[in-house]
Amino acid sequence: MDANTTPSTSKSALPLGIFFGIIMILEFMVAYVMNVDPISNPTAGLIMNASNYLLLPVVLIIVACHNFKKSNFGYISFGESLKTGVTVCLIAGLLYALFSVVFNFIFPEFVEEILRKTKAVMIEKSPDMTGEQLEMALSWTKKFMNPVIAIPATIVMFCFLGLIYSLIIGAIVKKDKPQSF
Numbered sequence: 001m002d003a004n005t006t007p008s009t010s011k012s013a014l015p016l017g018i019f020f021g022i023i024m025i026l027e028f029m030v031a032y033v034m035n036v037d038p039i040s041n042p043t044a045g046l047i048m049n050a051s052n053y054l055l056l057p058v059v060l061i062i063v064a065c066h067n068f069k070k071s072n073f074g075y076i077s078f079g080e081s082l083k084t085g086v087t088v089c090l091i092a093g094l095l096y097a098l099f100s101v102v103f104n105f106i107f108p109e110f111v112e113e114i115l116r117k118t119k120a121v122m123i124e125k126s127p128d129m130t131g132e133q134l135e136m137a138l139s140w141t142k143k144f145m146n147p148v149i150a151i152p153a154t155i156v157m158f159c160f161l162g163l164i165y166s167l168i169i170g171a172i173v174k175k176d177k178p179q180s181f
Helices: 009-033 042-071 078-106 109-125 131-143 147-173
Strands: none
Touching: 009 042, 009 078, 042 078, 042 147, 078 109, 078 147, 109 131
């Protein structure tokens, strides 16, 4: 690459965003096939959530920023770090949201199973909850499983995480090009 060409943040972020999305999909599929339930098994839920919402995004944003910095002659601005990190999480969130919708369409009983398990956990954790409160909580859970809400909510959530992590990572890894006179 010559000195006049600016590398694209998307070239660094796109493959890692796809990788992140595929990892989350595979993790979900393995848990589903092995009947590992993060709702009734808090340890499995903690491990899955920690990897999907903390470990994977942070590591992959760092790698994407490093790749961009390497292709940009050792320089990355704060804004380029933000774009790179948010793009990684945007792609991953989009893939995972689309997969979830397709999965729930193919296996509609999965949604009912989740609602049934959620109801059982709510009753166990809050036995003094009234029937009306329980139904309201379950109706909100069901609303967030609707594709019209689930897709944008998942994408926004992952973009927000990407933004937060990118702000922190960008502040650490940024190295601006020296100004030429």
